[in-house]
Each structure stands twice: as structure tokens, then as C-alpha cells.
Amino acid sequence: MQEAVGHVWDVEITQSEPGPVETSLNARWIGECHVYSMRSNRALLSSGRRTEDFWTISPITQGCAGGRFRGKELDAGQILVLDPGGEVYQQIVAGHHQQAISIPRDLAERIVQAEHQTSSEALWERWCLKSDPCITNEVARTVERLMNAQRPRGNESRAGMDLAGRMIALVQEARQVPPTRSSLAQRRRIVRRAEDLIRDRLDNPPSVTELCEATHASRRLLFYAFSELLGRSPAAHSKILRLHAARRRIVARRDERCVQQVAFDLGFWHPGQFAIDYARLFGESPSKTRLQRQP
Structure with a gap:
């Protein structure tokens, strides 16, 4: 799993509890966007940095609630928004199931500038947590649907751009959790x-x-x-x-x-x-x- 997400996360994944580890990663590309779902039967720790090339949106569902990212506990109903190049300290609980959509930095900036008339730095500044159970569920359902769907017909690049635009718009509607102390x-x-x-x-x-x-x-x-x-x-x-x-x-x-x-x-x-x-x-x-x- 560590190698499979290496283009997004430059991290080392280590065990936090004893016993044989079973992990799985299901992933697919929608245009330039990477959609993936990760599972682990054991508690793990990911530490390192994210690459400079992607923003990532990850809905926090019951499957990954209770873990911690950079010291903050993750609660069901939140949305984790991860900036390019940011530090990674993620504690993963046993039975972990997390979904995510990674959007290329240049595509995210293009969408934010065109559709929201601002910059991605002004919009998100850095990694953050948003909170809205309805939006979280919508993002999670979108990932699940894409993972099970057939390859999109027609212009796949357009499909990726539409997906990125929709996800960014959804995230912007959610309330931001107060920043880290x-x-x-x-x-x-x-x-x-x-x-x-x-x-x-x-x-x-x-x-x-x-x-x-x-x-x-x-x-x-x-x-x-x-x-x-x-x-x-x-x-x-x-x-x-x-x-x-x-x-x-x-x-x-x-x-x-x-x-x-x-x-x-x-x-x-x-x-x-x-x-x-x-x-x-x-x-x-x-x-x-x-x-x-x-x-």
C-alpha cells in the first residue's frame, strides 16, 4: 500500500499493534484525478510528507473515525482536506477503511480561480478539517460509486474535471473546524x-x-x-x-x-x-x- 500511493504520499507506514497485517488498496483514475479506498485490519502509523502535486479530499466516515491526523482526532462527519507538500502524521485504527480523491494541484487551482474567483491558498490556506455529515456522506457515496462503476465513456479528461469541480464545490459548503492550536x-x-x-x-x-x-x-x-x-x-x-x-x-x-x-x-x-x-x-x-x- 505504501508504494501504491507513493505519487500522493511520501510516507513510511509502520504497525502500531502486533500481529499479521492485511491491507488493501482499490484505486482508479478519473481523468487526472485519483480515486481510492484503503483498508487495514491493524492499527498503523503513517509518517512523512505529501507530494507537491495533489490536493486530497477524504471523507471521515465511521470506517476511519477515531484515528488522528497531525494530533487531531478524526470524527465521523468530518472532511479532511490535505494540502500539497504537507506533513503527514496519521494514526490509523484497526479495521480502518478510508476513501479519498486526490486532485492535481494545477487543476484544483484552475477550478478555484475560475469557479470561486479566488486562489486555493486563500480558500484553504493549508490542511484543514471541514464538518458536515451530509456532505461527508455525499463525497463517500461518490467515491464508492466511482470505484464500482465501469470506465467512463467519452472524454475522460472532462469527467475528471467535472468530478474535481463538484468535490471542491461540496467541500466549500462545509463548516471549517477551528484550526490547530x-x-x-x-x-x-x-x-x-x-x-x-x-x-x-x-x-x-x-x-x-x-x-x-x-x-x-x-x-x-x-x-x-x-x-x-x-x-x-x-x-x-x-x-x-x-x-x-x-x-x-x-x-x-x-x-x-x-x-x-x-x-x-x-x-x-x-x-x-x-x-x-x-x-x-x-x-x-x-x-x-x-x-x-x-x-
């Missing part, structure tokens, strides 16, 4: 700096003291920021990132007996504990991962 913006900066250090040192995870030094945050604020944005402690997040890195390396070197070396390379000095932690998160042993993915 400044303290949450500060916590995003703390998490971003801490994550940069963690990812730079997967083989030698930084201590809490080093994270506090890098972020200029107290221990208490550091832990609050991680809990609110990622739903994890700094140590838990670091370990999960390292375990996912181990899984990628094991798959990449599946023709070798590499498990122990991969563990050592990522700072897991006790092979037995590494195997236990790995199996607890992914629902299978490192050796099973390697053998199952051999050609």
Missing part, C-alpha cells in the same frame, strides 16, 4: 526533529537525553508530543522503525542467511530478543519472513 504545532516540530535523529541512527538508537537535546524539549514535553502525534513513546517508535527496517533488509537479502547480521547492523545485540520482538510485531519469525519471500 499553537501548542500542537510546536509538538509537531519536536516530533519531526526527534524522528530525523532516530532515522539517522537506526543502528544506534538515541537516548531520551539525546532526543531532548536535539529537540530542545523537556522529557515530559517530548513524551507528550510523541503520544499525541504518533500514539507511541519515543523508545517504542524507535524500536518499531528499526524492526520495519530489519524486515525490509531481510526481504532484500532473502537469498542469504542474513537474519543475525541484519539484527546486529540495526543495533539488536541479543538475537533471541530480536526474534521475540520481531515475531510479536509481525506475527512471524525473521526466518519465516526470509523463506516465505524467496523466489
